[in-house]
Amino acid sequence: MLKGRSKFIKGYLFAAPLLVVLAIAVLFPAIYNLAIAFFEHNFMRNTWEFVGLQNFAKILGSAYFWNSFKVTLLWVVGNVSLQLVIGLATALALNSIIQFRGLFTGILLIPWISSFVVVAILFLWIYHPQLGVLNDILIRVGLIERPIAWLASPNLAQMSLIFANTWKFFPLVMITLFAGLQDVSTELVAAAKVDGANRRQIFKMVVFPTILPAMSTGVLLSTIWAYNSFTLPIIMTGGGPLRATEILGLYIFKQAFDAFDFGAAAAASIILFAQILVVIVLYLRIVGRN
Numbered sequence: 001m002l003k004g005r006s007k008f009i010k011g012y013l014f015a016a017p018l019l020v021v022l023a024i025a026v027l028f029p030a031i032y033n034l035a036i037a038f039f040e041h042n043f044m045r046n047t048w049e050f051v052g053l054q055n056f057a058k059i060l061g062s063a064y065f066w067n068s069f070k071v072t073l074l075w076v077v078g079n080v081s082l083q084l085v086i087g088l089a090t091a092l093a094l095n096s097i098i099q100f101r102g103l104f105t106g107i108l109l110i111p112w113i114s115s116f117v118v119v120a121i122l123f124l125w126i127y128h129p130q131l132g133v134l135n136d137i138l139i140r141v142g143l144i145e146r147p148i149a150w151l152a153s154p155n156l157a158q159m160s161l162i163f164a165n166t167w168k169f170f171p172l173v174m175i176t177l178f179a180g181l182q183d184v185s186t187e188l189v190a191a192a193k194v195d196g197a198n199r200r201q202i203f204k205m206v207v208f209p210t211i212l213p214a215m216s217t218g219v220l221l222s223t224i225w226a227y228n229s230f231t232l233p234i235i236m237t238g239g240g241p242l243r244a245t246e247i248l249g250l251y252i253f254k255q256a257f258d259a260f261d262f263g264a265a266a267a268a269s270i271i272l273f274a275q276i277l278v279v280i281v282l283y284l285r286i287v288g289r290n
Helices: 002-036 054-060 063-096 101-108 116-126 133-140 154-181 186-194 199-227 231-236 248-257 262-289
Strands: 039-042 047-050
Touching: 002 039, 002 262, 039 262, 054 262, 063 101, 063 154, 063 199, 063 248, 063 262, 101 154, 116 133, 116 154, 116 231, 154 199, 154 231, 186 199, 199 262, 231 248, 248 262
Parallel strands: none
Antiparallel strands: 039 047
């Protein structure tokens, strides 16, 4: 009994340094952010004044906040959908390759390992109205007559950003689904072919049920990364034009470091956290039920 308790205590002692680091790096900032959400900073006196729920009321009554809320929902849905489709297609293609699979996997992972700043600058050049390769290709094939300012149009800017972010993150979904494809039974696939099933039927009845757990994981990771996006939007558009790409991360940043309203920024970050938590919990319950 005493020996088992001694091992239990030793385990916690070995984990104590890591727990302390996690508490400092994660728990303390979270508690501090929660605390200042109920305060307002007075720059004249350099003091914090307790205002209760006024910061939350200010945020929820702001048209700019609800605009960012809507933009964020569209951003998450667009990113998750595109990354899932492209990630599944590339995973299936990669799984069908026998020779040089490692080489192709390394090439496809380049966007994922690339810096956010590099990806942002790359797509700024691709979308450039005069010098961009995208406009040049579309004009050459006759799809457009004159260059398009992809990031200057409120109707096109968000979709352009979604494509850039999808290029950056689809390898994460691809490699997750590719790992799931390794569990597909070759015997079941062979039996389905013998029974006369075509490729669509094999995917529906054999492949899809097998990779569903991996697909659920990929969608969850893609959703979390989409909600946490910040670098690409702030470099490529800064939230413009006309706040068309101002996701909640950018809105919180502007509240804190442009308006210097740290209490409102903290309140908005708590609302964002609650939104992410609700979406993830609902998704996990739906997936778990299925």
